[in-house]
Amino acid sequence: MNWFRNSSFVSITTVxxxxxxxxxxxxxxxxxxxxxDKYERHKVEWDFSxxxxxxxxxxxxxxxxxxxxxxxLNKSIFQQKISSKRSLVYHGWVxxxxxxxxxxxxxxxxxxxxxxxxxxPTLNKSVLPWIIASQTIPILAIAPMIxxxxxxxxxxxxxxxxxxxxxxxxxxxxIGMVKGLRSPDPMHLDLMKTYNATKSQFFWKLRWPASTPxxxxxxxxxxxxxxxxxxxxxxxxxxxxxxxxxxLTGSYYGQTVQIWSALIVASLVAGTxxxxxTVLERRVQKRMGVQL
Amino acid sequence: xxESTRVVEARKLxxxxxxxxxxxxxxxxxxxEINKGDFISLIGPSxxxxxxxxxxxxxxxxxxxxxxxxxxxxxxEARLQRAYGYVFQSPALYPWRTVxxxxxxxxxxxxxxKAEQNKRAAEVLxxxxxxxxxxxxxxxxxxxxxxxxxxxxxxxxxPDLLLMDEPFGALDEIVRDQLNEHFxxxxxxxxxxxxxxxxxxxxxxxxxxxxxxxxxxxxKIIDVIESPLPEKRTLDMRDSQEFIDLSHxxxxxxRAGHSYD
Numbered sequence: 001m002n003w004f005r006n007s008s009f010v011s012i013t014t015v016x017x018x019x020x021x022x023x024x025x026x027x028x029x030x031x032x033x034x035x036x037d038k039y040e041r042h043k044v045e046w047d048f049s050x051x052x053x054x055x056x057x058x059x060x061x062x063x064x065x066x067x068x069x070x071x072x073l074n075k076s077i078f079q080q081k082i083s084s085k086r087s088l089v090y091h092g093w094v095x096x097x098x099x100x101x102x103x104x105x106x107x108x109x110x111x112x113x114x115x116x117x118x119x120x121p122t123l124n125k126s127v128l129p130w131i132i133a134s135q136t137i138p139i140l141a142i143a144p145m146i147x148x149x150x151x152x153x154x155x156x157x158x159x160x161x162x163x164x165x166x167x168x169x170x171x172x173x174x175i176g177m178v179k180g181l182r183s184p185d186p187m188h189l190d191l192m193k194t195y196n197a198t199k200s201q202f203f204w205k206l207r208w209p210a211s212t213p214x215x216x217x218x219x220x221x222x223x224x225x226x227x228x229x230x231x232x233x234x235x236x237x238x239x240x241x242x243x244x245x246x247x248l249t250g251s252y253y254g255q256t257v258q259i260w261s262a263l264i265v266a267s268l269v270a271g272t273x274x275x276x277x278t279v280l281e282r283r284v285q286k287r288m289g290v291q292l
Numbered sequence: 293x294x295e296s297t298r299v300v301e302a303r304k305l306x307x308x309x310x311x312x313x314x315x316x317x318x319x320x321x322x323x324x325e326i327n328k329g330d331f332i333s334l335i336g337p338s339x340x341x342x343x344x345x346x347x348x349x350x351x352x353x354x355x356x357x358x359x360x361x362x363x364x365x366x367x368x369e370a371r372l373q374r375a376y377g378y379v380f381q382s383p384a385l386y387p388w389r390t391v392x393x394x395x396x397x398x399x400x401x402x403x404x405x406k407a408e409q410n411k412r413a414a415e416v417l418x419x420x421x422x423x424x425x426x427x428x429x430x431x432x433x434x435x436x437x438x439x440x441x442x443x444x445x446x447x448x449x450x451p452d453l454l455l456m457d458e459p460f461g462a463l464d465e466i467v468r469d470q471l472n473e474h475f476x477x478x479x480x481x482x483x484x485x486x487x488x489x490x491x492x493x494x495x496x497x498x499x500x501x502x503x504x505x506x507x508x509x510x511x512k513i514i515d516v517i518e519s520p521l522p523e524k525r526t527l528d529m530r531d532s533q534e535f536i537d538l539s540h541x542x543x544x545x546x547r548a549g550h551s552y553d
Contacts, residue, residue: 185384187380187382187384188384188386190352190378190380191378191380191384192401193351193352193371194350194352194371194374194376194377194378195374195397195398195401195402196371196372196373196374196401197401201401205397205400205401206386209386209388210388212388288387288388289387289388289389289390289429289430289431290387290388291429291431
């Protein structure tokens, strides 16, 4: 029975099964008020089994049942041309591309800031408080400003969204890397000093490799927030394309099934991005002799 | 003694650390001479400044008074010329580098070319008897092996002076005996000048040509003992009368230092 207990497949399926049962029950409970109201207005005979059937097959349910979402996902992923505006692959790709560009910008910014903070005492005192303050501004408030201001100077499309992503994701990278670049053992620092190492040798041969665990920990957090940034950036952009646009149009027209489909795709994308980052981390760790 | 054979010369050396609890007098009026080929042990209880004295020689601490010369220069000039190899209390190997990678680290920094790096890594690895372990990562080695790699790393760039801060302090007695014997042979072969911090009396007596006994608060030298033992040593020698007398004198010195408290 040990393989059974240790298998992650079994534990994941169990959680999934419980979620599904709970979800179906919740769909009946949340949709019943609307349905019962409708039955009474139209004087329809109803019993519990009719209520259950109807609550799992409404057009605009308060809470759609899982199979409705799966059918909608199938329709909008596999039954559409990829370039179609109705295809979630198209919208997903729009969001992923600005997520990646934003992540790359945020990573470069975050790493450069951390290098500056660690090496220049003045930056440590002057920049760090601003970095922290920057994250106290709610992104929902500043995102439309960024879109509007950049739109006014003619920058539209992917870049404004990527900037919002970068704005969110440079923070964990900068903070993590400040800690990472300061993580070398004092003894290792003394050792480099006895070799009369230059500043760049201190950095490339000691600080940078010592910081890799911190780098990947912050990358994993950042890539997920970068996706959130891209979606938030799509909301005020006139809802033309992207998963954010699907969420917004879904809520305009009460298309809850469409909202849930977009949510599921967004979380699958986030999961995949984090997973890819973990794979990359493992490969780097293996090269660096980490005991896995 | 001729000027050119003088490796370290300290006159009235003082070092006061300013700490939150007020000044700590770590070194007081230290006079010390170390000549080429000497094996000097600094022995004393914790807090007597033996490590601090060595860090001053290595230019990892700055003295607040007195004068010190290393190879006739200031310690900083000597450090910039890479005059010494430093071995720490723990191996301090880079966990992300293999044994070979760790040995090449100082050579990479000093700009030694690739072929020469490989040659020297193999050479020092043989000196510490670890040939065949090039590709291992530090966590795959025992504590004693790691410390041997760390000694080998200090030898790669052929420094004439080795500064060793309780290098065998964290190891068990059996491994320590082995390493003492091994290291003594290495010193005989290479004829390097060694400054060795320890708080083990048998270790100091077995390895040194000169033993410097220190006492704490403030850290100062209370006795300098020239070893009466012959240059070639064996572990069996530790049962000889000379060895027992030497150990006794060191112990007396340490006790005298403590009576200041």
